[in-house]
Amino acid sequence: MSVFRELFAEIFRRREIAAVVEVGVEFGQVSSVYADLGATVHCVEPSPADDLRAFLAADPRLNLVEGLSPAVLDELPAADLYVLDGDHNYAVVRAELAWIMKNAPDAVVVLHDVLWPCGRRDFYYRPSPLPPGDVHPSTDDGPTVWHDEVTPAGFVGHDAFSAARHAGGERNGVLTAVEDALAEADGWRFEIVPAVFGFGVLIREAAPAAGEIFDALRPLTSSHLLATLENNRIALYTRILQLQYEAEARTADATEMAETIGSQQREIEGLRAELARAKAEIVKGRHQLQGLRDETARPVVPPVKDEELGAAVSHLGRALSARIRKSSGPAR
Numbered sequence: 001m002s003v004f005r006e007l008f009a010e011i012f013r014r015r016e017i018a019a020v021v022e023v024g025v026e027f028g029q030v031s032s033v034y035a036d037l038g039a040t041v042h043c044v045e046p047s048p049a050d051d052l053r054a055f056l057a058a059d060p061r062l063n064l065v066e067g068l069s070p071a072v073l074d075e076l077p078a079a080d081l082y083v084l085d086g087d088h089n090y091a092v093v094r095a096e097l098a099w100i101m102k103n104a105p106d107a108v109v110v111l112h113d114v115l116w117p118c119g120r121r122d123f124y125y126r127p128s129p130l131p132p133g134d135v136h137p138s139t140d141d142g143p144t145v146w147h148d149e150v151t152p153a154g155f156v157g158h159d160a161f162s163a164a165r166h167a168g169g170e171r172n173g174v175l176t177a178v179e180d181a182l183a184e185a186d187g188w189r190f191e192i193v194p195a196v197f198g199f200g201v202l203i204r205e206a207a208p209a210a211g212e213i214f215d216a217l218r219p220l221t222s223s224h225l226l227a228t229l230e231n232n233r234i235a236l237y238t239r240i241l242q243l244q245y246e247a248e249a250r251t252a253d254a255t256e257m258a259e260t261i262g263s264q265q266r267e268i269e270g271l272r273a274e275l276a277r278a279k280a281e282i283v284k285g286r287h288q289l290q291g292l293r294d295e296t297a298r299p300v301v302p303p304v305k306d307e308e309l310g311a312a313v314s315h316l317g318r319a320l321s322a323r324i325r326k327s328s329g330p331a332r
């Protein structure tokens with residue numbers, strides 16, 4: 001919303017704005033824009049992060065209101081400007097407008113996100129306080145302008161919010177809520193600056209400076225050029241979302257592949273070490289085998305020289321003759 005600073009400046013220039021209720025603060029990027037233009041700002045945020053608390057606490061012009069719109073609106077003083085950028089769905093926006101039209105009918109109301117993607121499709125911040133009857137079937141996927149179905153590569157909430165599965169139809173989307181509120185209330189005027197998701201301005205025609213504010217904004221609210229540029233921006237933006245999604249998927253694939261390659265390389269190194277060990281075993285086995293072969297090839301009895309053999313034979317002959325003589329001995 002901070003890109004709309006000059007539009008807020010136009011409004012503040014034409015109308016005394018002492019108090020602003022900012023619904024949906026998130027990081028507090030815009031809160032001080034209203035304060036710098038001269039207002040006290042009631043910053044409504046259901047779950048402020050520590051950074052936001054610290055930021056708002058440091059600036060006395062900014063008052064943190066921890067709670068949900070529209071329920072908390074009753075607790076706040078009526079404001080001159082309501083900036084609605086909280087829960088982007090029909091039920092909440094319709095209830096916020098009903099409260100403002102009844103309790104602060106002279107206020108200027110600025111609504112962000114009245115065009116694609118929230119104009120005709122509900123988005124639900126988590127946890128949603130809405131009863132089931134106010135919630136369309138929803139999904140974590142998001143829309144794109146490149147086809148009708150929602151997709152994980154579309155405008156997604158990353159756990160912060162979900163989106164209605166289908167766009168259009170009754171009680172669906174921020175712009176539908178504004179149109180239905182206008183249909184039930186006389187004398188209110190609504191114009192859209194068709195830029196950065198749509199900047200809607202709603203003022204009762206009899207409210208102070210209503211005509212001057214719409215006149216000042218007319219070059220932008222009536223600009224076909226701006227509307228065309230916004231459509232083109234959305235087409236490029238959603239294409240980038242798709243490319244980012246694909247790039248992330250490829251990065252995840254590449255990381256997985258690198259992990260697989262790493263583990264396969266470790267496995268190959270292990271197998272190489274095993275192979276080296278096996279080769280060493282084989283070499284050792286061959287040596288042992290060769291040793292055994294050598295062992296078996298060696299004669300068990302050492303070779304006997306011819307002269308030793310001759311001596312042994314004549315020795316044996318002599319011993320044998322002596323034995324024969326002895327056993328045949330003299331007759332009795």
Ligand SMILES: C[S@@+](CC[C@H](N)C(=O)[O-])C[C@H]1O[C@@H](n2cnc3c(N)ncnc32)[C@H](O)[C@@H]1O
Pocket residue numbers: 001002023024025026027028029030044045046047067068069070085086087092125
């Ligand atoms: C789109 S962001 C607001 C961005 C902010 N206006 C800016 O321009 O920087 C919407 C914020 O509304 C808050 N939110 C959701 N539901 C809400 C509710 N019912 N009332 C007030 N804030 C709400 C979310 O927590 C989120 O921080």
